[in-house]
Amino acid sequence: MLSTRVKNYCIVMLRGTMHSMCNTRIIDISSNLLLNWWNNLKTLKFAGFKVQLAFDHLDKVVRAYFGLQVDKSEDELDTKIKSLSAAFEQLTGEMKALKETRECVALAKASKSDIIKDCLTEAATKKWWPAVTGLL
Numbered sequence: 269m270l271s272t273r274v275k276n277y278c279i280v281m282l283r284g285t286m287h288s289m290c291n292t293r294i295i296d297i298s299s300n301l302l303l304n305w306w307n308n309l310k311t312l313k314f315a316g317f318k319v320q321l322a323f324d325h326l327d328k329v330v331r332a333y334f335g336l337q338v339d340k341s342e343d344e345l346d347t348k349i350k351s352l353s354a355a356f357e358q359l360t361g362e363m364k365a366l367k368e369t370r371e372c373v374a375l376a377k378a379s380k381s382d383i384i385k386d387c388l389t390e391a392a393t394k395k396w397w398p399a400v401t402g403l404l
Contacts, residue, residue, distance in 0.1 A: 269316070270315060270316070274315070278311075278312055278315050278317060281308050281311065281312060282308075282312055282317065282319070284308070285304075285305055285308040285309065285312075285322075286322075288301070288304075288305065289305060289325075289326075289329075294329065294332045294333060294336065295336060297329070297333050299333075302326075302329070302330060302333060305326060306326060309322050309323055309326065
């Protein structure tokens with residue numbers, strides 16, 4: 269029912285798909301490549317070629333691909349968790365240091381030494397003034 273040209277095209281498509289499948293490792297497969305193989309086989313099946321064996325094999329390949337995607341996702345999440353844990357530890361350390369510094373400042377302020385009293389008075393009265401006020 270198909271013209272010779274169409275049959276030739278289908279045979280080239282079948283050969284290209286099989287060649288691609290033979291030369292691609294499961295780990296190197298992308299979702300686009302799987303879709304391309306599936307579309308080619310579907311077209312060949314529609315044209316009357318008996319490609320069920322290839323579809324059955326493609327099903328196994330897809331399962332392996334998804335298995336690798338699960339492993340990859342788990343590894344990526346583990347890496348992200350480690351990274352965030354390290355950042356959390358660093359920020360916790362920085363927060364602790366800031367709290368200690370804050371306590372020192374609060375103690376100095378509470379002691380109300382003469383220098384601190386003078387500084388607080390200056391700050392309270394002049395905080396809204398331009399810095400040049402009183403220069404001349």
